[in-house]
Amino acid sequence: RRWVLPLRRVPGPWLASCTRLWKLYHTFHGNMEQVNIEMHKRYGPIVRIAPFEVSIDDPEESLRVIYGPGTRFTKSRWYEASDPPGAHSLFTDADIRRHAHERRLVSSGFSMTSLLAMEDFVSECVKVFEARMTGFADSGQSVDMAHWLQCYAFDVIGEITFAKRFGFMDRGEDIGNTMQTLEGFLSYSAKMGVVPELHAPYSRLVRLFSPGSLPLETVRKMTVGYEFARAAVEERKQAGAEHRDLVARFLSTHEEKPSEFPMSEVYKMCTVMIGAGSDTTAIALRAVFYFLCKNPYKLQELRSELDDAEARGLLSDPITYAQAMRLEYLQAVLKEAMRLHPSTGFTMARVVPKGGTVLLGHNLPEGTTVGINSWVAHRNEHVFGPDVESFIPERWLRSEEDANKVTSQFGYGSRTCLGKNISLMEMSKLVPQLIRNFDIQLVHPDRPWKTTNWWLVKQADMDCYVRRIIKT
Numbered sequence: 001r002r003w004v005l006p007l008r009r010v011p012g013p014w015l016a017s018c019t020r021l022w023k024l025y026h027t028f029h030g031n032m033e034q035v036n037i038e039m040h041k042r043y044g045p046i047v048r049i050a051p052f053e054v055s056i057d058d059p060e061e062s063l064r065v066i067y068g069p070g071t072r073f074t075k076s077r078w079y080e081a082s083d084p085p086g087a088h089s090l091f092t093d094a095d096i097r098r099h100a101h102e103r104r105l106v107s108s109g110f111s112m113t114s115l116l117a118m119e120d121f122v123s124e125c126v127k128v129f130e131a132r133m134t135g136f137a138d139s140g141q142s143v144d145m146a147h148w149l150q151c152y153a154f155d156v157i158g159e160i161t162f163a164k165r166f167g168f169m170d171r172g173e174d175i176g177n178t179m180q181t182l183e184g185f186l187s188y189s190a191k192m193g194v195v196p197e198l199h200a201p202y203s204r205l206v207r208l209f210s211p212g213s214l215p216l217e218t219v220r221k222m223t224v225g226y227e228f229a230r231a232a233v234e235e236r237k238q239a240g241a242e243h244r245d246l247v248a249r250f251l252s253t254h255e256e257k258p259s260e261f262p263m264s265e266v267y268k269m270c271t272v273m274i275g276a277g278s279d280t281t282a283i284a285l286r287a288v289f290y291f292l293c294k295n296p297y298k299l300q301e302l303r304s305e306l307d308d309a310e311a312r313g314l315l316s317d318p319i320t321y322a323q324a325m326r327l328e329y330l331q332a333v334l335k336e337a338m339r340l341h342p343s344t345g346f347t348m349a350r351v352v353p354k355g356g357t358v359l360l361g362h363n364l365p366e367g368t369t370v371g372i373n374s375w376v377a378h379r380n381e382h383v384f385g386p387d388v389e390s391f392i393p394e395r396w397l398r399s400e401e402d403a404n405k406v407t408s409q410f411g412y413g414s415r416t417c418l419g420k421n422i423s424l425m426e427m428s429k430l431v432p433q434l435i436r437n438f439d440i441q442l443v444h445p446d447r448p449w450k451t452t453n454w455w456l457v458k459q460a461d462m463d464c465y466v467r468r469i470i471k472t
């Protein structure tokens with residue numbers, strides 16, 4: 001394989017060119033984003049990471065070719081392990097036409113009009129979060145921000161999807177082991193995606209043997225996620241009229257086009273919302289607070305912007321999305337945190353279409369898997385300068401050219417994140433509200449946090465002290 005295949009001229013680790021075991025090994029270790037960065041430092045902008053797969057470090061031309069408008073590159077088989085065998089969802093579908101059709105059916109639910117109609121749901125969650133932080137501040141207890149931000153993200157998804165908070169923030173715990181279940185699902189899909197041909201036989205084994213035996217249990221969890229969403233939709237239907245949540249929009253699409261969008265699609269979309277919309281936002285929010293705590297001058301800069309806006313009467317309580325969008329430094333902080341710590345940490349793998357392609361001077365035959373990892377792309381010094389490892393929100397404010405530099409934390413092109421604006425609203429409303437009202441500090445500022453990459457690069461160990469800022 002090393003020498004015979006058309007990819008023989010693409011540099012990379014010897015083992016990776018012979019077998020997928022190299023990729024599997026690093027996936028198991030849960031630090032693929034770091035390995036990927038290291039590989040590009042060692043081998044250059046194009047690296048062979050499996051016999052038929054290359055990773056690309058080119059956030060401009062190659063990004064447009066692989067993911068841009070009108071692309072014929074399809075999602076790779078890695079995504080198959082994120083669904084029960086044989087199934088597909090909006091997130092995983094490799095069929096370009098079917099995906100485009102389904103995306104059209106649901107996209108009105110994600111328009112700016114529906115987003116603004118959902119703002120009250122998010123405001124409600126911001127208030128509950130603030131109340132919980134006030135409680136911690138008054139008690140002097142430290143707070144595991146990693147956990148609480150995930151509670152917030154889950155409850156927002158509950159609100160915007162089902163018009164009902166799941167109750168994570170109210171109870172402060174992992175209700176029904178949902179977070180743990182999602183973690184198990186991600187860990188399974190990340191690894192099984194490397195050897196997708198084993199996904200179906202493995203799932204059959206699960207059905208044959210005791211479903212309670214770990215780790216076979218993990219496959220069953222995919223079905224549990226679907227059943228959870230199905231039960232929530234049914235409960236929401238019983239509760240009746242609420243016209244602003246996503247379920248209402250999915251149900252109205254179902255009523256208009258029952259054969260194109262049957263109830264199973266409604267359940268599936270809700271499953272995707274929970275799977276794709278909770279951890280991702282929690283990770284981004286953790287990154288924001290972590291980098292602000294680590295960079296007190298930047299935190300001060302943000303606080304000054306908020307104080308100034310408040311003094312001029314430009315902020316309500318809680319802050320509206322429209323007000324937050326006008327806070328330039330805040331928006332730069334969010335963007336910079338997601339540049340340095342994108343939520344997804346694997347290459348977004350795609351298959352080269354018929355006729356092959358040329359990327360970075362290499363002929364890549366059809367069927368080759370190619371992809372860009374945002375962790376690599378966001379650290380490209382030709383694009384972002386020599387200070388790529390530093391948290392510098394100002395880089396987005398220097399010039400129009402800098403402000404328009406492309407990042408891929410939400411993906412790119414036709415498969416770009418459908419929930420991007422929802423999560424930007426969640427973040428834009430929560431971050432300033434906490435910064436203006438609380439002083440947040442890491443309990444162990446010198447201890448780096450722990451991260452694990454099961455496609456999402458999830459952080460742990462983020463204990464913080466929270467103190468109320470008393471305004472005179």
Ligand code: HEM
Nearest residue numbers: 091276277280281284343348409410411415417418419423
């Ligand atoms: C900071 C938060 C978020 C980040 C960083 C993020 C990131 C991403 C990325 C990178 C992709 C593309 C994956 C690929 O091409 O392989 C994606 C797709 C997707 N995301 Fe998000 N996401 C976030 C929040 C959300 C939310 C809140 C929702 C829903 C409420 C959501 C729903 C989706 C869906 C449905 C897709 C599939 C779109 C398609 O293929 O047409 N995401 N997201």
